Amino acid sequence: MTSAGANPLAADHADIALRYPQYFRPNWRLRAQVGGVVGGAIAILILGIIQLEIPIGRLLRGLLELGDFVRLMLPPDPGSWENALRYLRALGETVSIALLGTLGGALLAFPVALLAAHNVVANKLVHILSRRILDTVRGIDTLIWALIWVSVVGLGPFAGVLALVCSDFGTFGKLFSEAIEAADKKAVEGVQSTGGSHLHGIRFGLLPQVIPVLASQVLYYFESNTRSATIIGIVGAGGIGLQLAEQIRVLEWQKVSFIVLLILIAVSVIDLISSRLRFAIIGRAPSRGH
């Protein structure tokens, strides 16, 4: 915009700015706040780079090396049919770990979630205590649980199942209790008004409402647990992660990319199945329609 006369928009702009100065005054308070937050974020970033001693030179060299790795990964190749079969078996093991871990975690979490929901157990102490236990369990990562269970029950997929049971116990406990608390209390009151006890109210008023919700949450986590189950092999808890970590360590890049590809396919297939089942259970068609 070279001159105001040539551009009617610019003339308008000046005119409007003159008539409504309050909308064109810079908001210094907001700017100071935003500047402060952004400045603080950058300061912590710089502190992080200094404290972690991130070497910028190694960053560039590493990127070049990474480029080499990627070139070596293509095309994905298991090496032999024997290897491919072994990886598929390991993948089956991974999915099994995810299934058993999810179901076990859900079974254990259900009673605790009932205790942690204030519309089932009104006792404040029980409520707080069960919540804290769930929070603590949830604060520990699946991989840490896997590491611990490996030293309790030894190497192998069973440690992986127990690790997923533990971490899901925390997650499901929280999700379930929230779902139970969000349930409509009219049904419970209805059952109790016809002479049912508190337990009858929970069984016939509450559970029929929440079971489909819980089931869909379990299915949703089955998918994310398959993803977790692919990595717990890194600490020796079975599944395809073991093969993956091994092939990375011996720099067999084509096998690495083959295994990663297998994992990606498996996760997306399970995602597809679980979302179909989820919609079937909560009685809604997938968003794309029939």
Place this chain on the structure above:
Amino acid sequence: MVRMPAAIPRLQDDQIHALSAGYASAVAAKRRRLAIGAVLLVVAIVLASWSSEVSFAKLLENLWRFPAYFVGLIPKISLETFAADIAEWMWGIKRWLRLLGDTLLIAYVGTLAGALVGFVFCFLASANLVKSRAVVFATRRALEFCRTVPEIVFALIFVLAFGLGPLPGVLAIALHTTGALGKQFAEVVENIDSKPVEGVTASGGNWFQVIRFAALPQVLSNFVSYALLRFEINVRGAAVMGFVGAGGIGQDLIEAVRKFYYTDVSAILVLIVVTVMLIDFVTERVRHRLIGVEAGQ
């Protein structure tokens, strides 16, 4: 005054039969579906147990062994020498706190870097802002890849490329965060009100001006909220980066577990759990304030 009839009016017998038969068949159909589902589930469980070498007999036989490990984790603390016992349990607190600080910084730098890259790509993955289907498709697939590959796998590979230390951890978290946040950001952008976009376009704004003045004001608070949530998740993720040599507290934890230094394991776990809870608490506060700010406007 008209009294309410004492007896509930009864339907005709044939009507009752028709209704109760319908009810019975509906219930039977539901039960049948449930039974089929249950059988399928049991088959899946049996197959899975066989595949993951779970033997319930062996499990029951060895169940009593489990508590021994966890009892070993409990430090010896008596009331008389309480302070000294705690000090002995937390003997490495200085080193562990420094490593925890490193862990938090790894999570922070990784989240920030990932959020920035995700921020750039989310607009390219939004069908309402980019006309080219190919660009949207390609960006989405790339983000999906970054999200689906677990960060610890990236870390394993990066450790080989960049050497041991926090750098591969930061990069792994950044890459995974790019995928996760890029997708969430793109969903937010696709749900914005299209009127401001049309307004800026109509008054002659180019693509960058549309993003800056029409899209950004609508999405920024949501973006920050998602990034904070991701930071919480990444703190947990950064705590295990040390397992593969990518810096942080994980290095000491895996050593303590492998060498059966029971009380060290519990000390580090307690520190991690407390840190994670603290971070969750703080970010939840900030997020609620952000949502409040948005609602107040």
